[in-house]
Amino acid sequence: MEACMARKLPKPSAIADLASPEIRERGLAYHQDGAVSGLVARGDTITAEVAGSEIDPYRVVLRIEDGRIAQTSCTCPYEWGGACKHVIAALLTLIEAPQALDERPPLADLLAPLDRDALVDLIQRRATSDPDLIDWIAMxxxxxxxxxxxxxxxxxxxxxxxxxxxxxxxxxxxxxxxxxxxxxxxxxxxxxxxxxxxxxxxxxxxxxxxxxxxxxxxxxxxxxxxxxxxxxxxxxxxxxxxxxxxxxxxxxxxxxxxxxxxxxxxxxxxxxxxxxxxxxxxxxxxxxxxxxxxxxxxxxxxxxxxxxxxxxxxxxxxxxxxxxxxxxxxxxxxxxxxxxxxxxxxxxxxxxxxxxxxRIAEAVAHAEATFTSPAEALDLAQVLKDAGHGKEALAVGEAGLGLGQDEAENLELGHPNRSVVPLARWLRDEARGALARRAARTAFEATFAKADFDAAKAVAGKAWPSDRDVLLARLSEAERAVDRVAIFLDEGMIDAAVAAAKNSFGTHSSELLRLAEAAHASHPDWVIALAEARATAIMDQGQAGQYEEAATWLRCALQAYDAADRFDDWTRRIEGLIETHKRKYKLRPLLEDLRHGL
Structure with a gap:
C-alpha cells in the first residue's frame, strides 16, 4: 500500500488526449461496470484485464513514467486511432481506485540475485515449452x-x-x-x-x-x-x-x-x-x-x-x-x-x-511570419521549452491560439492537425494567470469534455465564477456535447441536466442514474418514466446478471413516486411487476424488497 501511495499517477485530464469522446464514454462505462480487474504494477509497467465481448478478457498494458502516460496497448482488435475503450477503462480504474493496484517487484529485481548459471538454466527451462523464445533471443x-x-x-x-x-x-x-x-x-x-x-x-x-x-x-x-x-x-x-x-x-x-x-x-x-x-x-x-x-x-x-x-x-x-x-x-x-x-x-x-x-530569435520571427496552424505553434513551443526558453515558448503558444478554427470546421475539412485542442491543453498546463485561463477556455469550447471543464476550474482560481458562467453558456449552446449532462449535474443545474438528457441519446446509463437520483423530487414524472423504462428493458429480456441494476432503477422510481405523493400508484405498479416476473427466481426477491417503500 505504501508503494501504491508513493506512485505518481496520471491526472484525469491526461485521458482526454488519448481517445475520442465516444471511446472515453465507453471506457467510463466499462470502468463503472467493474470490467477491470487484475491491476498489477512492475516498475513503470502496469497490466490489467478488462472484460469485453470475447470469453477471455483483453489484456491491457500501460507504461506510466513519472505520472505521464508513456505508452498503452491492448490485445483487442481496435485499430481506429487513439486508445481503445479497454485502455481508457484501465486508466480510469487506476486513477480512481489506486488501492486496487498490486505492486510487485520489477523483472530486473527478480533476476538480479541469479548468477549466470541459474539465469541460463531458467531460460533453457522456459525454452523447452516455448520454442519461439529461442528465435526471439537469437534475433x-x-x-x-x-x-x-x-x-x-x-x-x-x-x-x-x-x-x-x-x-x-x-x-x-x-x-x-x-x-x-x-x-x-x-x-x-x-x-x-x-x-x-x-x-x-x-x-x-x-x-x-x-x-x-x-x-x-x-x-x-x-x-x-x-x-x-x-x-x-x-x-x-x-x-x-x-x-x-x-x-x-x-x-x-x-x-x-x-x-x-x-x-x-x-x-x-x-x-x-x-x-x-x-x-x-x-x-x-x-x-x-x-x-x-x-x-x-x-x-x-x-x-x-x-x-x-x-x-x-x-x-x-x-x-x-x-x-x-x-x-x-x-x-x-x-x-x-x-x-x-x-x-x-x-x-x-x-x-x-x-x-x-x-537561434531563438530567428525561430520566433520565422514562426510569426509563416505559421498557419496551432499544431505548428505547439511543436515549436515544446522545442523552446525543452531548450530552456519558457518565455518564448509561451509567447509562441499564445500566438498559436489565434490560429485555431472552429473544431467542427476542422473535422469537416479533414485537417485534424489544425485542431487547437492539443496546443490549448499544453498552454493551459504550462502557463499561469490570464493566459492559462484563456487556454483552458479554448480547450473546453472545442471539446465540451468534462475533463477540460474540470481543468478550467482548476486554473481559474478566484476568477472561476465568471469563467464558469461563460463556459456553461457555451455548453448550453453547443450542438453536440457528450458530457453535457454530467457537467450540468455536477454544477447542481438539475433542470438543465434533465433538459439535456431528454434531448440526448449518448448519455451513459450511470450518468442517467445519477441524474435520476438527484432529480426525483424536482422532476418526479420524468424520473418515473425513465427509471421504469430502464428497469423494464432489463427484466423483459431476462438479463439475470443485471437484475440488481433493474432494482436500482426501480428504487429511483419509488423515490419519485414517494416525492410526488403517489405511493398507492407505486404499490399497484410493484405488485404488477411481481406478478409478471414471478417465475424469475433471481428477480422476484429483489422486487418483493421494494414492496413496502424506502
Whole structure:
C-alpha cells in the first residue's frame, strides 16, 4: 500500500488526449461496470484485464513514467486511432481506485540475485515449452549494437526467421463464421521493423537495410498468400518499411551494383503486391534511382530557390522529401536541412531546427511570419521549452491560439492537425494567470469534455465564477456535447441536466442514474418514466446478471413516486411487476424488497 501511495499517477485530464469522446464514454462505462480487474504494477509497467465481448478478457498494458502516460496497448482488435475503450477503462480504474493496484517487484529485481548459471538454466527451462523464445533471443542478440561481425555486418537470418514465425499464424481458421483472418502478432512485427531504428540513428544504412529486407521478404510472401486487402495495420507496416528503407538507402554508401540489385528486388516486390495491396516500396525505389544526384535538388540544398519537390510532383516525391530531411538532420547537415525545409514549405521544421541550433530569435520571427496552424505553434513551443526558453515558448503558444478554427470546421475539412485542442491543453498546463485561463477556455469550447471543464476550474482560481458562467453558456449552446449532462449535474443545474438528457441519446446509463437520483423530487414524472423504462428493458429480456441494476432503477422510481405523493400508484405498479416476473427466481426477491417503500 505504501508503494501504491508513493506512485505518481496520471491526472484525469491526461485521458482526454488519448481517445475520442465516444471511446472515453465507453471506457467510463466499462470502468463503472467493474470490467477491470487484475491491476498489477512492475516498475513503470502496469497490466490489467478488462472484460469485453470475447470469453477471455483483453489484456491491457500501460507504461506510466513519472505520472505521464508513456505508452498503452491492448490485445483487442481496435485499430481506429487513439486508445481503445479497454485502455481508457484501465486508466480510469487506476486513477480512481489506486488501492486496487498490486505492486510487485520489477523483472530486473527478480533476476538480479541469479548468477549466470541459474539465469541460463531458467531460460533453457522456459525454452523447452516455448520454442519461439529461442528465435526471439537469437534475433535480439543479432540486432544488438555490438552484434556486427568482423566486417561490420549483422546476420539477417535470425530476423527473417523471427518474422516468419510471427506470420505463421496467418490463415488459421478463427471459426466457421469469421472465416480466415490474420492473427500474426502485428505489434511484434512492428517491433521487429523498429530494430532498424538504432542503426538509422547511428547513420548505419547498410545494416538497417539488412534488417528491413529480412522482415520485408516474408511479409510480402505472406501478403501474397493471404491477401489482407482490408487490413489497415498491414498497410501501415508496409508504408513504414518503405520509408525506412528509403532513409537507409539515402544514408548508406551502396555501390552501383548493390544499388541496382536492391532496386530490382524492391521493384519485383512492388509489382507482385501492387494489384492487391499498398504501393509500399515506391519511395525506396525512387531513393535508389535518384539518390542525391539531381542537379535541381543540389541547388536547393545549397540555398537556391524552391519549391521542392518541383511542381507536379507526386505523393512519393513528397514523402521522399520528408525522408531526406530526416537524413540531413541525423547527419548534422544543418544548413542543407534548413534550405530544403524552406523549399518544401515545412515551416515548423525550419523554426524547430533554428531553435535547436540556439537561434531563438530567428525561430520566433520565422514562426510569426509563416505559421498557419496551432499544431505548428505547439511543436515549436515544446522545442523552446525543452531548450530552456519558457518565455518564448509561451509567447509562441499564445500566438498559436489565434490560429485555431472552429473544431467542427476542422473535422469537416479533414485537417485534424489544425485542431487547437492539443496546443490549448499544453498552454493551459504550462502557463499561469490570464493566459492559462484563456487556454483552458479554448480547450473546453472545442471539446465540451468534462475533463477540460474540470481543468478550467482548476486554473481559474478566484476568477472561476465568471469563467464558469461563460463556459456553461457555451455548453448550453453547443450542438453536440457528450458530457453535457454530467457537467450540468455536477454544477447542481438539475433542470438543465434533465433538459439535456431528454434531448440526448449518448448519455451513459450511470450518468442517467445519477441524474435520476438527484432529480426525483424536482422532476418526479420524468424520473418515473425513465427509471421504469430502464428497469423494464432489463427484466423483459431476462438479463439475470443485471437484475440488481433493474432494482436500482426501480428504487429511483419509488423515490419519485414517494416525492410526488403517489405511493398507492407505486404499490399497484410493484405488485404488477411481481406478478409478471414471478417465475424469475433471481428477480422476484429483489422486487418483493421494494414492496413496502424506502
Amino acid at each position: 535480439e542478440l543479432t540486432t544488438a549494437p555490438h552484434a556486427a561481425s568482423a566486417d561490420g555486418t549483422i546476420d539477417p537470418q535470425p530476423i527473417a526467421d523471427r518474422a516468419r514465425n510471427l506470420l505463421a499464424g496467418h490463415g488459421r481458421r478463427a471459426n466457421y463464421w469469421a472465416g480466415y483472418r490474420a492473427d500474426g502478432d502485428e505489434a511484434e512485427l512492428r517491433a521487429l521493423v523498429e530494430k532498424a531504428v538504432p542503426f538509422l540513428e547511428a547513420g548505419d544504412g547498410r545494416n538497417a537495410l539488412r534488417i528491413l529486407e529480412a522482415v520485408a521478404e516474408p511479409l510480402v510472401e505472406d501478403w501474397l498468400d493471404y491477401g489482407y486487402e482490408d487490413d489497415e495495420t498491414s498497410y501501415l507496416l508496409f508504408e513504414d518499411l518503405g520509408r525506412m528503407m528509403a532513409e537507409a538507402v539515402l544514408m548508406g554508401d551502396l555501390d552501383p551494383k548493390a544499388r541496382v540489385a536492391l532496386r530490382d528486388t524492391l521493384a519485383g516486390w512492388e509489382a507482385r503486391i501492387s494489384d492487391y495491396g499498398p504501393e509500399s516500396f515506391a519511395v525506396a525505389i525512387q531513393a535508389l534511382e535518384t539518390g542525391w544526384d539531381d542537379p535541381a535538388l543540389k541547388a536547393v540544398l545549397d540555398g537556391g530557390p524552391g519549391p521542392w519537390p518541383p511542381e507536379g510532383a507526386d505523393f512519393a516525391d513528397r514523402i521522399l522529401t520528408e525522408v531526406r530531411l530526416r537524413v540531413l538532420d541525423a547527419s548534422g547537415q544543418d544548413e542543407a536541412y534548413l534550405n530544403l525545409a524552406r523549399a518544401a514549405g515545412a515551416q515548423a521544421r525550419v523554426a524547430g531546427k533554428l531553435a535547436r541550433l540556439g
